[in-house]
Amino acid sequence: MEIRVTISSDQDIVLARQKGRSLALELGFSSGDATLIATAISELARNIVSYARNGQVILKDIQGSNRVGIAVTATDNGPGIPDVGQALRDGFSTSGSLGLGLPGVRRLMDEFEIVSKPGQGTTVGVKKWRL
Amino acid sequence: MKLEPGRKTKERLEFQAEYAAALRDYAMGGGEAVLGRAYELGRRAIAERKSLLELASIHHQTLKELFQNSPDRRSQTHLVNASSDFLSECVSPYEMAQRGFQDAVKALRQLNETLEEEIKRIAYSVHDEAGQLLVAVHLALANVAQELPQAQRPQIAQIEDLLNEVEKHLRRYSHELRPTILDDLGWIPAIRFLAEGISKRANLPIHIETKLSGRLPGTVETTLYRVVQEALTNAVKHARAKSIWIRAWLKDNLLHCSIRDDGTGFDPQAVQASGNRKGLGLVAMRERLSAIGGTLWIESSQRRGTEILIRLPMEDNHVNQSSAR
Numbered sequence: 001m002e003i004r005v006t007i008s009s010d011q012d013i014v015l016a017r018q019k020g021r022s023l024a025l026e027l028g029f030s031s032g033d034a035t036l037i038a039t040a041i042s043e044l045a046r047n048i049v050s051y052a053r054n055g056q057v058i059l060k061d062i063q064g065s066n067r068v069g070i071a072v073t074a075t076d077n078g079p080g081i082p083d084v085g086q087a088l089r090d091g092f093s094t095s096g097s098l099g100l101g102l103p104g105v106r107r108l109m110d111e112f113e114i115v116s117k118p119g120q121g122t123t124v125g126v127k128k129w130r131l
Numbered sequence: 132m133k134l135e136p137g138r139k140t141k142e143r144l145e146f147q148a149e150y151a152a153a154l155r156d157y158a159m160g161g162g163e164a165v166l167g168r169a170y171e172l173g174r175r176a177i178a179e180r181k182s183l184l185e186l187a188s189i190h191h192q193t194l195k196e197l198f199q200n201s202p203d204r205r206s207q208t209h210l211v212n213a214s215s216d217f218l219s220e221c222v223s224p225y226e227m228a229q230r231g232f233q234d235a236v237k238a239l240r241q242l243n244e245t246l247e248e249e250i251k252r253i254a255y256s257v258h259d260e261a262g263q264l265l266v267a268v269h270l271a272l273a274n275v276a277q278e279l280p281q282a283q284r285p286q287i288a289q290i291e292d293l294l295n296e297v298e299k300h301l302r303r304y305s306h307e308l309r310p311t312i313l314d315d316l317g318w319i320p321a322i323r324f325l326a327e328g329i330s331k332r333a334n335l336p337i338h339i340e341t342k343l344s345g346r347l348p349g350t351v352e353t354t355l356y357r358v359v360q361e362a363l364t365n366a367v368k369h370a371r372a373k374s375i376w377i378r379a380w381l382k383d384n385l386l387h388c389s390i391r392d393d394g395t396g397f398d399p400q401a402v403q404a405s406g407n408r409k410g411l412g413l414v415a416m417r418e419r420l421s422a423i424g425g426t427l428w429i430e431s432s433q434r435r436g437t438e439i440l441i442r443l444p445m446e447d448n449h450v451n452q453s454s455a456r
Contacts, residue, residue, distance in 0.1 A: 018163035038223075104230075
């Protein structure tokens with residue numbers, strides 16, 4: 001199952017959150033965890049709207065050897081992040097210094113990866129496993 | 132930065148009104164779009180430095196009002212259920228931030244330990260390695276002296292004096308970095324040694340009063356030593372104290388250590404919130420202590436000087452446990 005949500009406005013963020021939350025609940029995540037997943041989706045989709053104008057959030061269920069989880073991929077063709085390491089540091093951005101933003105997303109989820117090249121956009125992939 | 136009177140209240144009222152409107156919308160079936168708003172409200176609350184307790188109180192007040200205006204039992208039940216989803220959405224940014232702070236605290240503690248190890252290493256190498264080299268220089272010089280005519284002996288003696296001076300300095304630096312006495316004899320003797328040095332240099336009496344003896348675990352002793360050291364430095368540097376009193380005692384299985392001065396005093400809250408060097412020093416003292424389960428109490432006023440009180444719960448086996456570590 002793969003759900004794609006095109007992101008270009010605040011309304012799209014809401015849709016991505018809703019799809020992500022219901023997928024998480026379907027997969028058996030607690031409502032607390034589903035809230036945190038929606039939170040992570042908000043942050044990722046927010047970044048798309050603020051920095052790249054438009055992009056996509058892709059939601060997928062994933063199977064581990066003895067567990068299930070959810071994968072969220074946020075991808076855009078925006079300007080990209082010149083220094084990824086810096087973007088992941090807490091003090092770098094305004095939201096980062098509050099513990100939000102990308103560093104915050106990384107802490108909410110179990111797995112986190114980011115690929116970004118200047119001029120070629122950014123892709124952030126995160127996973128959370130159901131315990 | 133001073134806020135105009137009432138601005139905070141106005142900000143709070145505005146926030147509360149928005150919160151109430153969003154919660155009402157959600158209870159009326161607003162769905163994910165309103166949860167999105169709840170999330171943004173939570174994010175804004177963090178940016179506006181609202182405490183979690185303040186947010187909880189806003190939530191409670193809002194819920195109470197909506198509840199009282201609900202027409203019947205069914206809509207009340209619905210409201211209560213909806214408000215729980217809404218609240219967890221609103222606090223989820225706090226969850227994210229809190230995890231960040233936990234990570235930061237962990238990293239800081241780790242960093243502190245690494246620094247302490249590094250200081251120890253440098254102190255020992257200044258003391259031992261440089262010390263040994265100086266001994267070798269002394270020997271070599273003695274050999275040269277034997278070859279030289281008597282008339283040149285005074286020059287050699289002069290060089291020896293200078294070498295002794297170098298050795299004295301090195302030893303002092305090494306002890307100031309990390310006194311070997313701290314590892315060998317414990318934190319109280321180390322603080323006596325430290326106080327003696329400061330007292331001489333700053334030309335002010337430091338009175339130490341304690342009956343404590345016995346050893347504590349290494350990290351605990353290092354922490355106590357560093358915190359007292361910082362307190363003494365503050366008293367001398369910033370407070371321009373004329374006298375300092377250090378007392379340490381045990382009561383109710385709590386180790387107490389008080390560092391009091393008669394200096395100028397300061398506003399502890401303002402200083403800690405300011406984020407300047409002294410404020411960070413106080414925050415660091417508190418943080419170091421909390422890593423070993425201790426607390427820091429600061430009392431200071433312009434007229435009566437400053438008292439820093441350390442409290443640390445003792446496990447029975449720590450007290451009066453001599454030398455074994």
